[in-house]
Amino acid sequence: MGGFSGWTTLWLTALRSCFSNEWTVVAGELGNGLRELLKLRSDFDHAYDSCMNGLLSSVTTTKDELRANAERLPADAIKSVEMIAREQ
Numbered sequence: 748m749g750g751f752s753g754w755t756t757l758w759l760t761a762l763r764s765c766f767s768n769e770w771t772v773v774a775g776e777l778g779n780g781l782r783e784l785l786k787l788r789s790d791f792d793h794a795y796d797s798c799m800n801g802l803l804s805s806v807t808t809t810k811d812e813l814r815a816n817a818e819r820l821p822a823d824a825i826k827s828v829e830m831i832a833r834e835q
Contacts, residue, residue: 751824758828774832778825785817 758777762770784790795810803813 751820752822755831756832758824759766759831762828762832771832771835774828776831777828781817781820781825789827791817 749753760768762774766773784794791814792810795813798813799808
């Protein structure tokens with residue numbers, strides 16, 4: 748799984764395009780669902796199984812690798828989008 752550089756700009760552009768009047772609200776809460784998912788091991792395990800049987804079925808990754816990337820995502824990409832939205 749790769750890095751997250753450049754995601755902030757892409758996400759901001761997409762959010763402004765899709766939610767022109769309320770993008771700051773949506774962007775300000777961008778990471779809430781992922782943070783909740785990471786709180787309970789059973790929830791993450793279920794999400795991992797769903798990903799490996801669907802969205803990521805062609806990717807070889809372990810549960811620990813997916814969790815490590817999911818835990819990095821808020822700090823590496825989501826937090827900056829949320830901060831920009833809250834400053835607007």
